[in-house]
Amino acid sequence: MVIMMDEKKLVIEMRNIVKTFPGVTALNNMTIDLYEGEIHCLVGENGAGKSTLVKVLSGAYTPDSGEIYVDGKKYYGMNSLLSRDLGISIIYQENLLVPSMNVVENVFVGFELSNKGFVDKKKMKGYVKKQCDELGIQLNLDKTIASLSVAEQQYVKILKALITKPRILIMDEPTSMFNVEDAGRVLRIVKNIAQKGVSIIYISHFLKEVAQIADRITVIRDGVHVRTYDNSNNDVDLDSVVCDMVGRPVDMFYKKEEHPIGDVVFEVENLQISRDAPPVNLSVRKGEILGIAGMVGSGRTEIANAIVGASRKHSGVVRFHGRAINVNSPRDSISHGIAYITEDRQKLGLMLSGSVTENLTIVGLDKKFKGFFINVKSSVRKVIDIINKLQIKMANPMQEVQNLSGGNQQKVVLGKWLFTDCDLFIFDEPTRGIDVNAKAEFYKIMSELTKLGKSIIMISSDMPELISMSDRIAVVRKGRVERILEKEEISENSIIRYALEVVKNGENKHVS
Amino acid sequence: MAKTNMSVNTETKRFDTKNILRDQRILLFIIIVGGALIVGAVNEKFWNPMNIVAIFQQIAVAGLLTMAMGMLLLLGGIDLSIGNIMILSGCVMSVLLTNGVKLAIALPVGILVSILCGLINGIIIAKSKCMPLIISLGMSGAYFGIALLITEGRFMSFKLAFEGLRTLKLFNIIPITLLIFIALVIVASIVVNRTKYGRRIVAIGGNEKNAYLSGINVDLYKILTYSLSGLYCGIAAILYASRLDSITAQGGSGYELTALTGAIIGGITFDGGKGTILGAFLGVVLMGILSNAMTILGVNTFVQEIVSGLIIVVAVVLSNIDAIRKK
Structure with a gap:
């Protein structure tokens, strides 16, 4: 050279x-x-x-x-x-x-x-x-x-x-x-x-x-x-x-069926994760998907953890169906009908050595089984609907979930929460690491949930997913809700600008 | 019950018969039967019904502790103080009996002491989030010390209070103590497999964070399980008393390791969430047969110690074989 x-x-x-x-x-x-x-x-x-x-x-x-x-x-x-x-x-x-x-x-x-x-x-x-x-x-x-x-x-x-x-x-x-x-x-x-x-x-x-x-x-x-x-x-x-x-x-965007959205059912008011953290305000309407955008490390998961009581919060009020609810642990949030589908399915969302049935019934035990005893056969019968609905591919309902593919594992995680009849679903990176077809199936299920009047908060790093699925998007940067984008404002460009703080003064007005 | 237990499993595993040998319980069963046939062929005394009953009687105490340890391992915990909890419970009973307290009071007090010990362990382990191995090792020393203190380090007698339990036999051959042991194995198996409580134990052992996020009161279930383990130690103390009619504070040493070995041979893993009570039962049976066989075959008792030690190592290595293969 x-x-x-x-x-x-x-x-x-x-x-x-x-x-x-x-x-x-x-x-x-x-x-x-x-x-x-x-x-x-x-x-x-x-x-x-x-x-x-x-x-x-x-x-x-x-x-x-x-x-x-x-x-x-x-x-x-x-x-x-x-x-x-x-x-x-x-x-x-x-x-x-x-x-x-x-x-x-x-x-x-x-x-x-x-x-x-x-x-x-x-x-x-x-x-x-x-x-x-x-x-x-x-x-x-x-x-x-x-x-x-x-x-x-x-x-x-x-x-x-x-x-x-x-x-x-x-x-x-x-x-x-x-x-x-x-x-x-x-x-x-x-x-x-x-x-x-x-x-x-x-x-x-x-x-x-x-x-x-x-x-x-x-x-x-x-x-x-x-x-x-x-x-x-x-x-x-x-x-x-x-x-x-x-x-x-x-063509990378998913076409979501539109349906009417109701009144606000869930509100987060001045939620502070720690004393110095900025206050977070969010609201979700009935049948709505609120997307949460932001770079990795921007504090999105921390906000979700604080909402469901998985981590301590410094202050703030959470209102569900117009009533302030006291949430200090995931158990509390589940009892109020809030499901939290965590980001890391292997570490947080599944019992890997457990069977599909065990994983699907872990949250719903109290609601679905009265009394002290459970029966393996009847629990298999109870989960079969969910398995069919989600089309979880497996050898049999007693197969260990660690032997399933990533997409099917994620379906099990979702399935266990569908089993609980919750009204609000908080998804953290719902489709990370799963293939295109499984993603589309997930989107379909989310649409169906909202059609039934359930509400969804969806944290995602997947831009096409956020844009196709969300009715509104809250952009988070450094733990702060930088901006809430209405449906007509949502675009890759607007999201990335707020997430990366490259909004010029003049432009700010233009977007709002 | 053990039978219905199996039937559920054969039904659900019907699809992958290839893997039937991978089920540690079936493998253990084959080893137990095969081993028994070989020992019986060498020395026919082995098949004497008295000998078979003696084997089960010998393992009854360690067997109950194995059930306790098995449940704790499934929970993702461990308790190295179960041997000394049993002894402390036994010592309390003997001290009370020696001082003229009636059996009807001494016995429940002894059991309460063992439950209390388990409860204390459970509370410390659940609330401090420290390693159960270390906490229980420390508590083990404490319980041993208390047992020494109340017995003043002497040999204690039960004043033949449990003589009835020792001599009572069903059909003149099966001792009632053996029936108690088998019954409590079945109870443990039902609790783990068929109750919400049991499934939650397994869920916590399988993935504690997942269990917490799924709304399970992890601390409560830990405390309950350590207490249940304490109850099993207390009942083990009664069987111990009925067999020997005497006790010293030193008598508990080694029991926790036997229990651990039995559970691990039986396929319950250290990581928790995996294994069955039935497996742990077969594990402790295998150890009982092995010890009996070595005695019958005239193996030097010192050599027996070596073999027992190596079995622990082999069992743990085998239980980890999948992880080794993956690497």
């Missing part, structure tokens, strides 16, 4: 990367490149494929096809050892630090420096100190991770990632939990790292932040490369970026 002196050196090139998971194409002919010392930002909605792309590069996933060029050398896939040898380091969203160890020890886990067989604490501390000074990080190195703030922990993660002296650093949502000042500090550190010649792939939901630090911005949508913007002069047109993030063809 001939490199001109004044041209930047190409470090990484990923060409035509395809990665599929059962039922989903996460990356479809994705192409991206990275220059030396550049900050290249990846933006896109939840589930657009950003994280999958960097996981292919770090070796966590093997692509189905496509090529990865590192310094012009071709690879068909990475593994974690190879990517480390090639100088690729990744900082994940999840916390991977040891809470009881101090900063220096955490930075050096697996790479401890030693002197005659003993760990050389002085040398290690000196090294970290020097790194901190160079990057402008202020940190008490003797503190344990548990005693640090979230932002300080992020610094430690950065230091830890730099220990292998990587040439390519991948950061996945490094500032998602931060306030403005903390985020600003992290951004300065990122810039300092890039100035030392390290190439950075930076994933973020915060477009303002991206516009500040990116040299280039690539928009990904549904696993496809949409466009790459040059931002070397920090003058990118964010409106154009937003349009690229959302513009989907019409």
Whole structure:
């Protein structure tokens, strides 16, 4: 390869990367490149494929096809050892630090420096100190991770990632939990790292932040490369970026049958999750689907948890059928006729080693079985309607749910709540990780529920789903209901603008 | 009851007969029958009806504790103090009897003490959200200490108060204590399989968060189950008393491990939510037969200890075999 002196050196090139998971194409002919010392930002909605792309590069996933060029050398896939040898380091969203160890020890886990067989604490501390000074990080190195703030922990993660002296650093949502000042500090550190010649792939939901630090911005949508913007002069047109993030063809939307909507039945008034949390106000009408939009980590699930009493709330009133109800545990909310279909079916929604019947009857035991005893045969008989209605595919009603497919597992979760005759259904990511056909079946059931006069609150990251199903959409950002969009205001563009806070003053009026 | 229990299972599993050997209960049954045939062939004394009755009588005490442990494991809990709860309950009864208190009072007081011990364990474990293993280990020491204190570390007698229970036999061969044991196995099985309470125990053991979000009062059910386990310990203390007519505070050591082994051999997993009471019963029967067989075949008692220890390890490894395979 001939490199001109004044041209930047190409470090990484990923060409035509395809990665599929059962039922989903996460990356479809994705192409991206990275220059030396550049900050290249990846933006896109939840589930657009950003994280999958960097996981292919770090070796966590093997692509189905496509090529990865590192310094012009071709690879068909990475593994974690190879990517480390090639100088690729990744900082994940999840916390991977040891809470009881101090900063220096955490930075050096697996790479401890030693002197005659003993760990050389002085040398290690000196090294970290020097790194901190160079990057402008202020940190008490003797503190344990548990005693640090979230932002300080992020610094430690950065230091830890730099220990292998990587040439390519991948950061996945490094500032998602931060306030403005903390985020600003992290951004300065990122810039300092890039100035030392390290190439950075930076994933973020915060477009303002991206516009500040990116040299280039690539928009990904549904696993496809949409466009790459040059931002070397920090003058990118964010409106154009937003349009690229959302513009989907019409056929991706589900056609919902319309039916009349009644009066308000459920209200949340000034609900505060904690003392400092912003007050949340929501209302749902009879037969209505209220969508809740927002980026991952925006606090949507926390609001739902507080409503049903699964987590403590600081203050606020919940009104159902015009009456204030006292909800301190999921048991209370169920007794008032509120069903909560949780986000993580395996961890929260199912008893995996239990049978289909057991899972379906767990909530409805009291209502459906009078007295002390239950009879296995009669309980199978009672659930058979639900099984047929939802078309749960299984060998027999006593099959363990862990052996069912994701879509069928999700149907069991829904089924157990249908079994309870609730009036309000709160769905958290109802169709995550299930295939298109199962999704359509879910939408049909939701429509039927609303037709029967039931109300639905639906938290979702799936844009087509939100737009097709919701009668109104509350957009949540940083725990606050940023805006409630009426039916005619709902569009991908309007949702993403409020979710990402890229609403200009003039435009705000226009939308409202 | 055990029979109807099986019939439900054969009906629901009719579709996958291939997997019949994967049902630990059927596997255990085959091992028990096969083992008995082999031992019987080597030494015909084994098949003597007196010997068979003796085997079941020997396991009755450990068997009741296995039922208690089995229910707790299904709940996702564990209680390592059940041996000492039983002994404490027995010691209370013997101290009362020695001091001239009537059996009609000593017995219910002893049972109440065991229920109370289970209740305390349950409350601490449910409300503190700490590991039941550690809590119950600590409580085990405490109950042992109380038993030492009230007996002043001496051998205590039951003054032949349970002599009637020991000698009473059905058809002149089946001891009444054995019938009590079998009856309580059946009760435990019905409770777990056929009552709302039992299904909720299993639901909590299967996925506690899911159970909570499904509106189950998790803490209450935990406390109830530890208390029920305490009740079983109290009844075990009566069987213990009727068999030996004497007790010391040290007598409870090792029972909790036997109970744990029985339940795990029987297919109840450490993670909770999986396994059956019938399986735990077969597990403890298998251990009884094994111990009896080793004695009949003249195996050195020290070697018997080694075998008993290794069985625990083998049972736990086997119960985890699916997880190993998946990896």
